[in-house]
Amino acid sequence: MSTEGKIITCKAAIAWGPGEELSVEDVEVLPPRAHEVRIKIYYTGVCHTDAYTLSGKDPEGAFPVILGHEGAGIVESVGEDVTSVKVGDHVVALYTPECRECKFCMSGKTNLCGKIRATQGQGLMPDGTSRFRARGKDILHFMGTSTFSQYTVVADISVVAVNAQAPMDRTCLLGCGITTGYGAATITAKIHSGDNLAIFGAGCVGLSVIQGAAQKKAGKIIVVDVNDSKEEWARKFGATDFVNPTKLSRPITDELIAMTDGGCEYTFDCTGNVQVMRAALESCHKGWGECIIIGVAAAGQEISTRPFQLVTGRVWRGCAFGGVKGRTQLPGLVEDYLQNKIKVDEFITHRFPLTEINTAFTAMKSGDCIRAVVNTE
Ligand SMILES: NC(=O)C1=CN([C@@H]2O[C@H](COP(=O)(O)OP(=O)(O)OC[C@H]3O[C@@H](n4cnc5c(N)ncnc54)[C@H](O)[C@@H]3O)[C@@H](O)[C@H]2O)C=CC1
Numbered sequence: 432m433s434t435e436g437k438i439i440t441c442k443a444a445i446a447w448g449p450g451e452e453l454s455v456e457d458v459e460v461l462p463p464r465a466h467e468v469r470i471k472i473y474y475t476g477v478c479h480t481d482a483y484t485l486s487g488k489d490p491e492g493a494f495p496v497i498l499g500h501e502g503a504g505i506v507e508s509v510g511e512d513v514t515s516v517k518v519g520d521h522v523v524a525l526y527t528p529e530c531r532e533c534k535f536c537m538s539g540k541t542n543l544c545g546k547i548r549a550t551q552g553q554g555l556m557p558d559g560t561s562r563f564r565a566r567g568k569d570i571l572h573f574m575g576t577s578t579f580s581q582y583t584v585v586a587d588i589s590v591v592a593v594n595a596q597a598p599m600d601r602t603c604l605l606g607c608g609i610t611t612g613y614g615a616a617t618i619t620a621k622i623h624s625g626d627n628l629a630i631f632g633a634g635c636v637g638l639s640v641i642q643g644a645a646q647k648k649a650g651k652i653i654v655v656d657v658n659d660s661k662e663e664w665a666r667k668f669g670a671t672d673f674v675n676p677t678k679l680s681r682p683i684t685d686e687l688i689a690m691t692d693g694g695c696e697y698t699f700d701c702t703g704n705v706q707v708m709r710a711a712l713e714s715c716h717k718g719w720g721e722c723i724i725i726g727v728a729a730a731g732q733e734i735s736t737r738p739f740q741l742v743t744g745r746v747w748r749g750c751a752f753g754g755v756k757g758r759t760q761l762p763g764l765v766e767d768y769l770q771n772k773i774k775v776d777e778f779i780t781h782r783f784p785l786t787e788i789n790t791a792f793t794a795m796k797s798g799d800c801i802r803a804v805v806n807t808e
C-alpha cells in the first residue's frame with residue numbers, strides 16, 4: 432500500500448536534550464511539501480559532528496532533534512515540483528546542499544550553498560517548519576538531513592541520486608567522512624606530484640585525505656597521530672611515514688620541517704584540536720605551504736599563531752565536505768568506488784542496529800573505530 436501523501440509513523444533516534452542518550456521511539460514523518468523529498472533511510476554513519484551537537488557545545492544545536500547526516504536510502508515520495516530525483520531512486524543525503532542558482536553556487540569558488548543555510552541552521556525545512564512530530568511535539572531537523580530515522584524529509588537540493596548497484600551501507604559513508612577527506616586532498620588542496628604533506632589525525636577523515644593524496648602522487652605523506660595503532664591503518668591507505676608526536680624529543684613542527692627540507696606543501700587538520708591546527712600551520716613550508724582545516728572545534732575555541740607565519744607566505748584555509756559539490760560530484764565518487772578507484776569498505780569497523788545507536792556513539796569515541804554504520808531497519 433502506497434504511503435505517498437500520508438503521515439508515516441516509524442522509529443527514529445531522538446535527542447531530547449544536550450548530553451542525553453538518544454531515545455529510539457516512534458516519530459511521525461509528514462509528507463514532503465513542494466521541493467521536498469521523503470527518503471526511506473536504510474543506513475547511516477555516525478560522525479563526531481553528531482556527537483559534538485549532542486554534547487550541547489554546538490552554537491547551532493537545538494533540541495529536541497533528530498541527528499544524523501551520513502545517510503543513504505531510497506526515495507519514498509516527492510513533493511510538487513521535484514525534478515532532480517524520483518520515487519525509487521537510490522540516494523545519498525547532502526548536508527551541503529547545491530541549488531545551482533545562489534551567489535555561492537554561481538561563484539565557481541566554493542561548494543557552499545546559501546539557499547537554505549539559515550533554516551538548516553535553525554533545524555527547520557526551508558519554509559520554516561518541521562516534518563517530524565513525536566510525543567505531540569515538533570522535532571527539529573539536523574544539517575538538513577536527519578538520517579537517524581527510518582524516514583526523513585529533505586529539501587530537493589539536499590539529496591542526490593547515485594548508482595543503485597552501490598550498496599547503501601557503503602554509499603552512506605560518502606555522505607560525509609570519506610568524501611570530506613578525499614575532497615580536501617583532491618579538490619580543495621591543489622596537490623602536485625612530489626609535494627610533501629602532513630596529515631594530523633588518522634580517523635575516517637584523515638585516512639580519506641591519505642587516499643586522495645596517494646592518488647595525487649604526493650611525495651611524503653606523513654601521518655601524525657597520538658594513537659600508535661593508527662600507523663598500520665595509515666600505511667594501508669598510502670602513508671609513507673608515521674609520527675607519534677607524544678614520543679618525540681622535539682616539537683612536531685621541528686620534526687616535520689626537518690623531514691621535509693623546510694616544511695610541507697600541504698598540511699591537514701583532521702582532529703578538531705586548535706593546538707594541532709596551529710602546529711599544522713607552522714609545519715607548512717615558508718612562502719607557499721597551505722594548512723587545510725577540516726576538524727570541527729568546540730564553540731569558544733579559537734586558533735592563534737604569530738601573524739609572521741602568514742606574512743611569510745603560509746596560508747590557512749578550510750573546507751566543508753571537502754569542497755565537493757554534492758549533486759554534481761558525488762555520483763562520480765560512487766562510480767569511482769564501484770570501479771575500485773577509491774576505498775570505502777575498509778572504513779567500516781563496527782555495525783549496529785538503530786536500537787543500539789548509543790553503543791555506536793560509544794564505539795565511535797574508542798580508538799579502534801574508523802566508522803560505525805547503523806542499519807535503520
Ligand atoms: N569540515 C567538515 O566538513 C567535516 C569535519 N569533520 C570533523 O573532522 C574531525 C575528524 O573526524 P574523524 O576522522 O571522524 O575523527 P576520529 O576521532 O575518528 O579521528 C581523529 C584522529 O585524530 C587523532 N588525534 C587526536 N588528538 C590528536 C593530536 N593531538 N595529535 C594528533 N592526532 C590526534 C586521534 O587519535 C584519531 O585517530 C572531527 O572534528 C569531525 O567533526 C568531519 C566530517 C566533515
Ligand SMILES: N[C@@H](CCC(=O)N[C@@H](CSC=O)C(=O)NCC(=O)O)C(=O)O
Nearest residue numbers: 478480489490491527607727730751752
Ligand atoms: N554548527 C557548527 C559548525 C559545524 C561544522 O563546521 N560543520 C561542517 C560540517 S562537519 C560534518 O561532519 C560544515 O559543513 N560547515 C559548514 C556549514 O555551513 O555549516 C558551529 O556552528 O560551530
